[in-house]
Amino acid sequence: xxxxxxxxxxxxxxxxxxxxxxxxxxxxxxxxxxxxxxxxxxxxxxxxxxxxxxxxxxxxxxxxxxxxxxxxxxxxxxxxxxxxxxxxxxxxxxxxxxxxxxxxxxxxxxxxxxxxxxxxxxxxxxxxxxxxxxxxxxxxxxxxxxxxxxxxxxxxxxxxxxxxxxxxxxxxxxxxxxxxxxxxxxxxxxxxxxxxxxxxxxxxxxxxxxxxxxxxxxxxxxxxxxxx
Amino acid sequence: xxxxxxxxxxxxxxxxxxxxxxxxxxxxxxxxxxxxxxxxxxxxxxxxxxxxxxxxxxxxxxxxxxxxxxxxxxxxxxxxxxxxxxxxxxxxxxxxxxxxxxxxxxxxxxxxxxxxxxxxxxxxxxxxxxxxxxxxxxxxxxxxxxxxxxxxxxxxxxxxxxxxxxxxxxxxxxxxxxxxxxxxxxxxxxxxxxxxxxxxxxxxxxxxxxxxxxxxxxxxxxxxxxxxxxxxxxxxxxxxxxxxxxxxxx
Numbered sequence: 514x515x516x517x518x519x520x521x522x523x524x525x526x527x528x529x530x531x532x533x534x535x536x537x538x539x540x541x542x543x544x545x546x547x548x549x550x551x552x553x554x555x556x557x558x559x560x561x562x563x564x565x566x567x568x569x570x571x572x573x574x575x576x577x578x579x580x581x582x583x584x585x586x587x588x589x590x591x592x593x594x595x596x597x598x599x600x601x602x603x604x605x606x607x608x609x610x611x612x613x614x615x616x617x618x619x620x621x622x623x624x625x626x627x628x629x630x631x632x633x634x635x636x637x638x639x640x641x642x643x644x645x646x647x648x649x650x651x652x653x654x655x656x657x658x659x660x661x662x663x664x665x666x667x668x669x670x671x672x673x674x675x676x677x678x679x680x681x682x683x684x685x686x687x688x689x690x691x692x693x694x695x696x697x698x699x700x701x702x703x704x705x706x707x708x709x710x711x712x713x714x715x716x717x718x719x720x721x722x723x724x725x726x727x728x729x730x731x732x733x734x735x736x737x738x739x740x741x
Numbered sequence: 742x743x744x745x746x747x748x749x750x751x752x753x754x755x756x757x758x759x760x761x762x763x764x765x766x767x768x769x770x771x772x773x774x775x776x777x778x779x780x781x782x783x784x785x786x787x788x789x790x791x792x793x794x795x796x797x798x799x800x801x802x803x804x805x806x807x808x809x810x811x812x813x814x815x816x817x818x819x820x821x822x823x824x825x826x827x828x829x830x831x832x833x834x835x836x837x838x839x840x841x842x843x844x845x846x847x848x849x850x851x852x853x854x855x856x857x858x859x860x861x862x863x864x865x866x867x868x869x870x871x872x873x874x875x876x877x878x879x880x881x882x883x884x885x886x887x888x889x890x891x892x893x894x895x896x897x898x899x900x901x902x903x904x905x906x907x908x909x910x911x912x913x914x915x916x917x918x919x920x921x922x923x924x925x926x927x928x929x930x931x932x933x934x935x936x937x938x939x940x941x942x943x944x945x946x947x948x949x950x951x952x953x954x955x956x957x958x959x960x961x962x963x964x965x966x967x968x969x970x971x972x973x974x975x976x977x978x979x980x981x982x983x984x985x986x987x988x989x990x991x
Contacts, residue, residue: 547833717964721963724942724979731902732902735883
């Protein structure tokens with residue numbers, strides 16, 4: 514394996530060494546690292562950066578922050594209202610729409626984009642008649658219960674996807690054991706999230722939800738490391 | 742009519758019965774040992790005592806790691822009974838020793854390492870025991886107990902999904918200690934003069950702080966956050982369904 518190939522794979526290799534590549538590829542990288550001091554040093558540096566970043570504290574923005582941002586957007590919209598003021602002509606709305614030129618400020622565009630996204634999501638959920646999932650990542654007001662929850666969910670789904678692809682090869686006992694454990698954690702997670710939804714400012718419940726997500730991640734990592 | 746047997750004959754018959762039972766027992770034991778086909782695995786690696794590293798990935802069985810007599814060697818002894826189980830032990834260019842088990846059988850490890858070794862242990866089922874080390878310890882088991890004793894390390898991360906976690910050792914300044922179990926009990930036995938910041942969270946089982954006096958930021962049935970002394974070390978204890986117990990070292 515050449516240095517270029519190893520360097521381009523190094524970050525993924527350090528993140529999840531057993532998931533992304535076959536055993537052969539991992540072995541090739543490890544052999545290369547054994548023989549190439551430049552790549553080995555690079556790997557060490559990347560590991561140190563990764564470890565150091567793990568030590569950084571997670572900062573949760575105060576709940577009042579969104580209220581302040583929201584007020585600021587509203588204030589800006591009302592002061593700039595004149596820019597995009599629209600008056601309907603008597604010749605019909607389509608003609609009027611074609612004849613107008615609109616200018617929007619950035620916050621207005623952002624607000625419009627968010628509103629459109631909410632309408633699309635609400636529309637899709639209305640069309641398919643789905644009830645909100647118990648692991649819905651947003652509360653009734655549409656805000657995230659955990660600021661990092663989307664990221665956590667994406668990470669878990671990626672790992673779960675890789676495991677699901679291999680699960681068909683597991684024997685029944687192993688599959689059932691893994692699924693039972695995962696379900697048990699999911700049930701606890703659901704219960705704690707419901708409690709957090711009832712009281713979104715409860716820091717204790719928030720930490721419990723975080724711990725349960727971490728437990729789920731840990732179980733997936735076990736399976737990856739065991740090379741099931 | 743029942744014929745009376747002389748007592749001397751009775752005692753010799755009893756002795757004969759005892760001997761034959763003993764012989765039969767021995768044969769059964771011997772046969773089980775043979776049929777179980779226990780195999781051993783022994784390897785030793787030369788390492789630097791200051792920066793030796795060990796990683797063990799086991800499918801099932803006990804991993805016991807202790808401080809060895811030789812500060813320049815990692816000595817691995819293992820027993821397993823399943824012929825299809827494979828143990829692969831390698832050392833990379835940086836000196837890190839990695840032991841991996843493949844197959845479904847149970848493997849029980851006894852490993853001696855230099856005191857300051859960093860260790861990273863994983864088993865899906867079984868138990869993990871770590872004794873008298875001073876390096877970083879990461880121990881993870883899905884089902885089984887973790888027991889860490891006599892530790893003098895600044896970094897401990899022990900967690901299990903189903904099982905108990907117990908820690909007994911020094912609390913070093915700037916140390917970080919994380920003990921977690923989803924459905925088991927978490928025990929930490931610490932020196933009476935330990936200086937730390939604590940975060941303990943138990944959803945169901947409750948939190949027992951023992952005799953440690955603390956300055957609390959939060960103190961409820963499910964969550965305790967507080968500090969003791971200058972709060973230099975950081976201790977994080979979590980269990981979803983079990984209980985948490987803090988004890989003073991006798």
